Amino acid sequence: MAVTGSFGFTGRALTERLLSAGHEVVTLTRRSGEGDPLAQRISVQPFDTTDPAALVASLAGVETLFNTYWLRFPRGTSTFEGAVARSATLVAAAREAGVRRVVHVSVVNASPAADTPYVRAKAALEVIVRSSGLEWVIVRPTLTYGPNDILINNLAWALRRLPVYGLPGLGRYTVTPVHVDDVARICVEAAAGPSGVVLDAAGHETMTYRELVDRVRTAVGSRSLIVPMPGIAVLAAARLLGLFVRDIVLTRDEIRELTSSLLTSHEPPRGEIRISEWLPANAAQLGRRWSSELDRNYSRLPTG
Numbered sequence: 001m002a003v004t005g006s007f008g009f010t011g012r013a014l015t016e017r018l019l020s021a022g023h024e025v026v027t028l029t030r031r032s033g034e035g036d037p038l039a040q041r042i043s044v045q046p047f048d049t050t051d052p053a054a055l056v057a058s059l060a061g062v063e064t065l066f067n068t069y070w071l072r073f074p075r076g077t078s079t080f081e082g083a084v085a086r087s088a089t090l091v092a093a094a095r096e097a098g099v100r101r102v103v104h105v106s107v108v109n110a111s112p113a114a115d116t117p118y119v120r121a122k123a124a125l126e127v128i129v130r131s132s133g134l135e136w137v138i139v140r141p142t143l144t145y146g147p148n149d150i151l152i153n154n155l156a157w158a159l160r161r162l163p164v165y166g167l168p169g170l171g172r173y174t175v176t177p178v179h180v181d182d183v184a185r186i187c188v189e190a191a192a193g194p195s196g197v198v199l200d201a202a203g204h205e206t207m208t209y210r211e212l213v214d215r216v217r218t219a220v221g222s223r224s225l226i227v228p229m230p231g232i233a234v235l236a237a238a239r240l241l242g243l244f245v246r247d248i249v250l251t252r253d254e255i256r257e258l259t260s261s262l263l264t265s266h267e268p269p270r271g272e273i274r275i276s277e278w279l280p281a282n283a284a285q286l287g288r289r290w291s292s293e294l295d296r297n298y299s300r301l302p303t304g
């Protein structure tokens with residue numbers, strides 16, 4: 001089995017699940033894996049799309065490719081157009097290497113007509129995956145949480161420390177959060193199920209964003225005042241906080257995606273873990289440290 005980004009968030013959960021099921025895993029990554037115990041258990045190969053022949057060699061003998069590679073936002077030379085092109089090269093290399101199936105991780109409600117470039121680019125990549133000539137399954141997660149996630153952890157971080165938390169609008173838009181282990185399980189099951197399928201990876205509970213914030217606030221014992229604000233004010237506050245934590249906290253597009261209920265699944269839930277139970281059970285660790293997107297994915301690493 002091959003996984004792009006085994007040292008990442010979803011890729012790690014997926015890799016752990018594949019290893020537990022007795023599979024050998026090769027990961028395609030920018031990272032060396034040095035200092036990460038997972039690196040001892042898998043084969044670490046470069047995800048270098050400027051060298052397609054090396055990609056083909058890395059994928060030789062692989063039955064299924066799980067693709068989690070994506071950018072959260074464009075920055076510097078990393079663009080969504082570039083990410084689509086890199087993914088297209090990857091899929092072509094998989095075909096040449098004789099890989100049977102690609103399980104591609106997309107995003108819920110991916111559509112070429114979506115409001116934001118992230119979601120439109122995801123839709124463009126889905127077209128490439130469908131026409132790859134490989135067996136394919138597209139898994140579309142909703143907002144994904146779990147150990148070391150960014151969004152819920154940093155929401156908890158803010159609620160633990162700030163006297164006021166700015167909610168974009170009234171917070172009546174909905175989310176269907178899914179645990180990363182459920183996403184991993186759904187992907188692994190998709191590898192053995194029918195080909196040519198698009199399915200959401202969504203949790204059991206659909207709730208308003210205000211409810212989600214309230215649940216995290218209660219779980220971590222926060223006394224922050226939750227204040228509805230115009231999206232533009234939340235963006236300004238997020239930028240200010242970003243200067244302090246040296247990160248990009250939230251983008252304008254992410255606010256648009258959130259407030260338009262884009263992160264809501266309309267399919268029957270496939271997730272088994274309930275966020276209403278997970279939050280109190282994991283509250284002790286939640287939000288203790290800031291999880292930095294820039295440190296994880298944009299600093300001192302080759303871009304792509």
Ligand SMILES: NC(=O)c1ccc[n+]([C@@H]2O[C@H](COP(=O)([O-])OP(=O)(O)OC[C@H]3O[C@@H](n4cnc5c(N)ncnc54)[C@H](OP(=O)(O)O)[C@@H]3O)[C@@H](O)[C@H]2O)c1
Pocket residue numbers: 004005006007008009010011028029030031047067068069070071072078105106107108140141142143144145297298302303304
């Ligand atoms: N997290 C969510 O809430 C959520 C919701 C819906 C859909 N998804 C989708 O789920 C998939 C996995 O997301 P994730 O949250 O688990 O992401 P992630 O771990 O942050 O990123 C996935 C992989 O993409 C590569 N990557 C990330 N940023 C990059 C950059 N700036 N330049 C080059 N490579 C970069 C990394 O691979 P290496 O560093 O190993 O090379 C990383 O392991 C993505 O397709 C995402 O769109 C996520």
